[in-house]
Amino acid sequence: MSTTEVPIPLIDVPVIDITPPSGWLDLNLRELWQFRELVYFFVWRDIKIRYKQTAIGAAWAVLQPVMTMLVFSLFFGRLAKIPSGGVPYPIFYLSALLPWMYFAGALQNATNSVVEQQRVITKVYFPRLVLPLSAVVSGLLDFAIGFVVFLFMMLLYRIAPGRAVLLFPVFLLLAVATALGVGLWLSALNAVYRDVRYVVPFLIQFWMFVSPVAYPTSLVPERWRWLYGLNPMAGVIEGFRWALTGKGQPPSLLLAVSAGAVFVVLIGGMAFFRNMEATIADVV
């Protein structure tokens, strides 16, 4: 029947074992690495679609943090006179709003990621972790745009950051890890319980007040600061402020606790997501 008699030699081909889901934890990071191009494609697709559909597009990435910064500077800064440690209010707030808005956006996108792609998930195999991961990465573009505005403002106020700015990528990575960690929990839950996505906006609002966005950590009494640090975004925000403005003490204790919390949430999130994958496939 076939015209060629020589079969393709099966050297170096992957062997795929398909088994019922076991209770065992299996993160399979190597597989995720093999699909890294797909992460790139999903990020590229998200960005392309977002910017094609909105008329304002890139302007929104600037407007949102800047407008919020103006409102905060006026009401929390000027009027309520929240201490800012000598930093001009706009800088004080924008340095916190940039990572915060990245986190809020990434979290909402990650939560929706699995359910939104249900058509693709039910037809093709790829590690489902790719979805929340690319949701979290695609938010970095808006962050970058906002960051350019921030640099411009630093120039305006003639503030030069100290050496701490070298640690800035660390804090950014921590922000991404937090968004990913929480996003994994929420996206898995959302696939099974469809009302979770509506809880997220409320969760984010609440979370913002528990984080040092509108106020400095110094407002929190010393002996409670470790508890405060369990909120991973606390360490991230303080770290950003310190790295970008160069003012204030390095938030070491807070950072240590926050980093620990991020680690736990991330590993826990990956495990939970992995365990839910089998259920997601049938329910989504």
Next chain:
Amino acid sequence: MSDIVIRAQSVSKRYRIGERERYLALRDVLARAISAPARLFKARKPASPNGDASHIWALKDVSFEVRQGEAVGIIGRNGVGKTTLLKILAQVTRPTEGRARLKGRVGSLLEVGTGFHPELTGRENVYLSGAILGMRKKEIARKFDEIIAFAEVEKFVDTPVKHYSSGMQMRLAFAVAAHLEPEILIVDEVLAVGDAAFQKKCIGKMGSVASQGRTVILVSHNMGAIQQLTQRCLLLEGGRVVAIGESAPVIARYQEIAMDRSTTVFDVTDEPRRFPELSRKVQFLTLEMENCPTRLVPADADITLRITVRGNDCTESFFFGLTVFRIDGTPVGSSWGLPIHSIRKGTVGTFRLTLHEPHLAPGLYYLGLGITQGKDVVCYEDLDVVLDLLHFEMLAPPVQDSARRKWVPSWGSVRFKRLLASRLG
């Protein structure tokens, strides 16, 4: 003897069925937890081996082996588990029991247009869809021109896909998928895409993929394509393998089962649909052939169907459509009714559909039915479509002058009315 590239051992899949509400709400779970907290901590009872009333086994004990380079068909009636088996092999869902081992990269074509987004251009969608299906960026770039040429959309490569006709979209989507070069290719029904010319192209491409030494698993209702493309077949019925072997005899066995006259009423209420994205505002519940319960139809008779439908939403101006297919999957003809029906939400309606004297040639056929809403030619919406059921046999007319000879398939499937010949000179 070539290697075994696919080995399935006792693959089984259980699904929960029952209440239509698939999605849980966290608030309900929490509410239940608060009102009966002890239940949260109680150990969950293992389900009984035969599945309780709320579970069904979509697949049970499916075992088979496929060697490298083989093209194997998976056939069976609607809802027997073919797509579920493919989904398990494609790793889209996991088996409840059993295991399968595949050697090689797997390309799965369970749908045409996976990953397409209407706002992106043809070019962008080719890259995106290719990446989702598993091709590397370099590979897509290399095959890009071939893909566009196959789909015949050269002029529109940089226009957003939402401006494409549905035919163009399907051709492009299939073109991307057709250029996958995995060691194992899993295909589900996608050959039913596009017009006859394009279908021929697709079958041709599928054939050439198979002849390159790649392994192909094909699910189709088109027995002609199965016969043409596959050497072996697997027949599923009720989630189990009932026949496995060379294609021709397995196909014959399938036709036997499909024609099984002990089933008079087809219940499609819970059966998975070929087009799950339809709204099903009005949906089919049961169908039966009213005038011929044994489904042996006399040559000049009408085909009368008795169907029940349920209105899941208040719907007006809907009509029924029917397509007759020859047993090998070739469509013979279609007919539609007038958009005069309406139904209230939550009610069940019974209808009699009459196809007046179709005059089909003797042979085996089956039907596809649809419910469509819409008053004019341009604006209409398909609400529910069921396919591949109500297999029947059209009997030969009683021996008369014009029907002396046994009908030859190449004469077609329609027996036109008597040919008049009058001499003029």
